[in-house]
Amino acid sequence: MVLDAKVPQGEMKDKWQNYKDHCRLVSPANKRNLEIIVIGTGLAGASAAASFGELGYNVKAFCFQDSPRRAHSIAAQGGINAAKNYSNDGDSIFRLFYETEKGGDFRSRESNTYRLAQLSGNIIDQCVAQGVPFAREYGGLLANRSFGGTQVSRTFYARGQTGQQLLLGAYGALQRQVATGKVTVYSRHEMLDLVVIDGKARGIIVRNLVTGKLERYSAHAVVLASGGYGNVYFLSTNAMGCNVTAAWKSHKRGAYFANACYTQIHPTCIPVSGDYQSKLTLMSESLRNDGRIWVPKNKDEKRKASEIPPEDRDYYLERRYPSFGNLVPRDVASRAAKERCDAGYGVGTTKQAVYLDFAEAIKRYGKMEAHKAAIENPDEQTIRNLGMGVVKDKYGNLFAMYEKITGENPYEVPMRIYPAVHYTMGGLWVDYELETTLPGLFAIGECNFSDHGANRLGASSLMQGLADGYFIIPYTIGNYLADDIKTPAISTKHPAFDEVEKEVTERIQKLMNIKGTKSVDHFHKMLGKIMWDKCGMSRNEKGLTEAITEIQQLREEFWKDLRIPGEIDSMNPELDKAQRVADFMELGELMCRDALDRKESCGAHFREESQTPEGEALRIDDQFSYVSAWEYKKEGEELHKENLTFELTHPSQRSYK
Amino acid sequence: MEHYKMNLTLKVWRQKDKDSKGRFETYHVKDISSEMSFLEMFDVLNEQLIQEGKDPVAFDSDCREGICGACSMYVDGRAHGPWQRNTVCQLHMRAYRDGDTIVVEPWRSAAFPVIKDLTVDRSAFDRVIEAGGYVSANTGSAPDANAIPVSKWAAETAFDAAACIGCGACVAACPNGSAALFISAKVAQLAYLPQGDAERKTRVVNMMEQAKKEGFGNCGSIGNCEAECPKGISIGNIAKRNREYMRAVTSTGPEGI
Numbered sequence: 054m055v056l057d058a059k060v061p062q063g064e065m066k067d068k069w070q071n072y073k074d075h076c077r078l079v080s081p082a083n084k085r086n087l088e089i090i091v092i093g094t095g096l097a098g099a100s101a102a103a104s105f106g107e108l109g110y111n112v113k114a115f116c117f118q119d120s121p122r123r124a125h126s127i128a129a130q131g132g133i134n135a136a137k138n139y140s141n142d143g144d145s146i147f148r149l150f151y152e153t154e155k156g157g158d159f160r161s162r163e164s165n166t167y168r169l170a171q172l173s174g175n176i177i178d179q180c181v182a183q184g185v186p187f188a189r190e191y192g193g194l195l196a197n198r199s200f201g202g203t204q205v206s207r208t209f210y211a212r213g214q215t216g217q218q219l220l221l222g223a224y225g226a227l228q229r230q231v232a233t234g235k236v237t238v239y240s241r242h243e244m245l246d247l248v249v250i251d252g253k254a255r256g257i258i259v260r261n262l263v264t265g266k267l268e269r270y271s272a273h274a275v276v277l278a279s280g281g282y283g284n285v286y287f288l289s290t291n292a293m294g295c296n297v298t299a300a301w302k303s304h305k306r307g308a309y310f311a312n313a314c315y316t317q318i319h320p321t322c323i324p325v326s327g328d329y330q331s332k333l334t335l336m337s338e339s340l341r342n343d344g345r346i347w348v349p350k351n352k353d354e355k356r357k358a359s360e361i362p363p364e365d366r367d368y369y370l371e372r373r374y375p376s377f378g379n380l381v382p383r384d385v386a387s388r389a390a391k392e393r394c395d396a397g398y399g400v401g402t403t404k405q406a407v408y409l410d411f412a413e414a415i416k417r418y419g420k421m422e423a424h425k426a427a428i429e430n431p432d433e434q435t436i437r438n439l440g441m442g443v444v445k446d447k448y449g450n451l452f453a454m455y456e457k458i459t460g461e462n463p464y465e466v467p468m469r470i471y472p473a474v475h476y477t478m479g480g481l482w483v484d485y486e487l488e489t490t491l492p493g494l495f496a497i498g499e500c501n502f503s504d505h506g507a508n509r510l511g512a513s514s515l516m517q518g519l520a521d522g523y524f525i526i527p528y529t530i531g532n533y534l535a536d537d538i539k540t541p542a543i544s545t546k547h548p549a550f551d552e553v554e555k556e557v558t559e560r561i562q563k564l565m566n567i568k569g570t571k572s573v574d575h576f577h578k579m580l581g582k583i584m585w586d587k588c589g590m591s592r593n594e595k596g597l598t599e600a601i602t603e604i605q606q607l608r609e610e611f612w613k614d615l616r617i618p619g620e621i622d623s624m625n626p627e628l629d630k631a632q633r634v635a636d637f638m639e640l641g642e643l644m645c646r647d648a649l650d651r652k653e654s655c656g657a658h659f660r661e662e663s664q665t666p667e668g669e670a671l672r673i674d675d676q677f678s679y680v681s682a683w684e685y686k687k688e689g690e691e692l693h694k695e696n697l698t699f700e701l702t703h704p705s706q707r708s709y710k
Numbered sequence: 711m712e713h714y715k716m717n718l719t720l721k722v723w724r725q726k727d728k729d730s731k732g733r734f735e736t737y738h739v740k741d742i743s744s745e746m747s748f749l750e751m752f753d754v755l756n757e758q759l760i761q762e763g764k765d766p767v768a769f770d771s772d773c774r775e776g777i778c779g780a781c782s783m784y785v786d787g788r789a790h791g792p793w794q795r796n797t798v799c800q801l802h803m804r805a806y807r808d809g810d811t812i813v814v815e816p817w818r819s820a821a822f823p824v825i826k827d828l829t830v831d832r833s834a835f836d837r838v839i840e841a842g843g844y845v846s847a848n849t850g851s852a853p854d855a856n857a858i859p860v861s862k863w864a865a866e867t868a869f870d871a872a873a874c875i876g877c878g879a880c881v882a883a884c885p886n887g888s889a890a891l892f893i894s895a896k897v898a899q900l901a902y903l904p905q906g907d908a909e910r911k912t913r914v915v916n917m918m919e920q921a922k923k924e925g926f927g928n929c930g931s932i933g934n935c936e937a938e939c940p941k942g943i944s945i946g947n948i949a950k951r952n953r954e955y956m957r958a959v960t961s962t963g964p965e966g967i
Contacts (some may be wrong), residue, residue: 095741099848104849119770119831125772127779177855180855182847183904194922226842228836229846240833327743331753619765
């Protein structure tokens, strides 16, 4: 199959308008007869489901959590980008597009990324209208801050809880449609497989997580908004329940999986402290606006951080990247931290951490406040107190979270941070219409591969989730459903449903009947360790080849020695976890294969064999300017390539020096 | 920070499903690190139960960073345990000492029936929001975001209310099982912002009507809700809600009820 991205004709800036001007529409009378399934209720899923409902479609929305409001978009902290240029600092749609493209190391499809930048402003308008309480200036207008990988201030934010506020806005819009009867929400329901009839996605098999029963749901189209797969590493900043099952099962039914190896390791997370640890916690990138990152210059440094004088500190990001300093993109900052720790300069008991220090910011802000308050010759304590007030206003919730987890007060001592798995740029391959290679199956938000190339810039996942859900899929799904206006409701009695349900039942029984000795978490942790060590921040051919064999062995052991207590026909969280981990075991292998195929370094994918003399990622454009799209086959995954073309950008060695 | 290990006795509420009768079971866990979170301590307990061939304890948890609102344990008689302004996923074991006994129950409220063990059904909250906890702004119809200035004070005050995570601790802590704090957080957020103005009256009335149908009790100004709220939502919002309600039911005119 030749991959056709279906990019519309015309100049880049006109493509989306051209598409909207010419795509087919479905009349209100026909929308009433059409059904759409949406999997996941995060920013992408909730905004899509709400918008479909407003248009008049009948929507069934599913989430595994107890309420749609709990989807993991809720945890996004720092902000959302938009090319509004309210800051008057030279921003534009082109700049947001260009920085996203460059941040992704020229490995995304230009037309999709450009459209994202074009729609960014509409998102802010929509969210403000919903009553999202964004930060504002004293004059009542919206405030902005800067984020990594950019030189303008275009990030809108709601303290350190931007994702929460945006999601609650979308959740409100969703509940409003529930009230009208256009949307039905099925919470505590998890999609376990996709039903394909005559080559089109027409339904799903889900497990009711309360009763344990399998249920069937049908629709004219299925939209996946099921998030990323960072939990393949066991430890990540994802929520406990985040999983790849909906996307992976769809992949096995015919949707290609793209760029599986592009995994974002976020530079500022609270370090691992012990084997019992269940997840890692992010400290927002916005902290790098005011915090300075450093390690001691001396490997055997014994002094406390505050007692180390400036000349004995290595502010390594400022040293290596003078023009961007602490605000380099995430992939660059993460690798730089790893480099220092691997070289033996790490701090803390594990030596796997670096300092993020606010002492100077507190002093700087304190002086400014003292000046504003006309305090003459303020003493040091007054300056500190005033400065801490400013820092608390900006980052108070993050500082409180840090203190709860570590027991240390970051106003007094520098934070200790280390990179952790955060976001997956890879996902289901989609064309310009966000449709997968399986007709009638769409993928939006983090679960597709579309807009961020090989590395995502901060404050752009919220932007993509909402652009996809509010402003793109409502148009493109109409273009697809225009063919289906005469198709009556799909019957769940169709033999295809029988067949898929039977397969799911057998898989569950097989898992329950292993009756081995080890828990799901045991296997999940083992898988995570292989992935982190060999397909993490730094990869090489030997490690990846070993990882594939190790994963295959682990998978075999999993299917022989797993123990799941409880019953099938009742609430059974261990069984739910087991099914997710079974899919991670397969995905992990594909990630390693994808990483092995891509012999270049690009963005977050760092192949040790391909680096510049300074140790930066070295792309090989003449061989690897493509999206890898894997087709599932029983005998093994087959690679297809979508070649990337560049109309508006000229791929260059990414430099933040 | 001093790190230490401890052995603990846990008395945990076990209940097979919503129709079964529940009971406390006693468990012992060993070598718990003071650096673990409370839920990681439960992961250790569950690993132990699985090894013993027993059914692990079911409890809700997702983000484990205090923002999704899924976790919901009543620990030693307090919603989310002993720390102030905290969710139970962010409670850390340094709050305890070797030899302690800890009693863990689900949220107790008629409107939140137990599904299994420590897991309860909070869908009543979704239905209360469904009754009006939003601004009716269809996708695509919004004016420019800076078209309507909002004072910094209003935005910040609205945010303070909007920080509610919908965990239900307020209901669990209230002797009346009232959802007043939860409702007031949404009513106040949207009442402080110009965007919420058009539906201001119907919103508060409809949300309160729905809460009554769900079986939530009335507010008796007891204040447990504010004390136990992990996000520090102020009881002042309930006063705001009451003013909004009085304003709605006593006014007439085209936008009245």
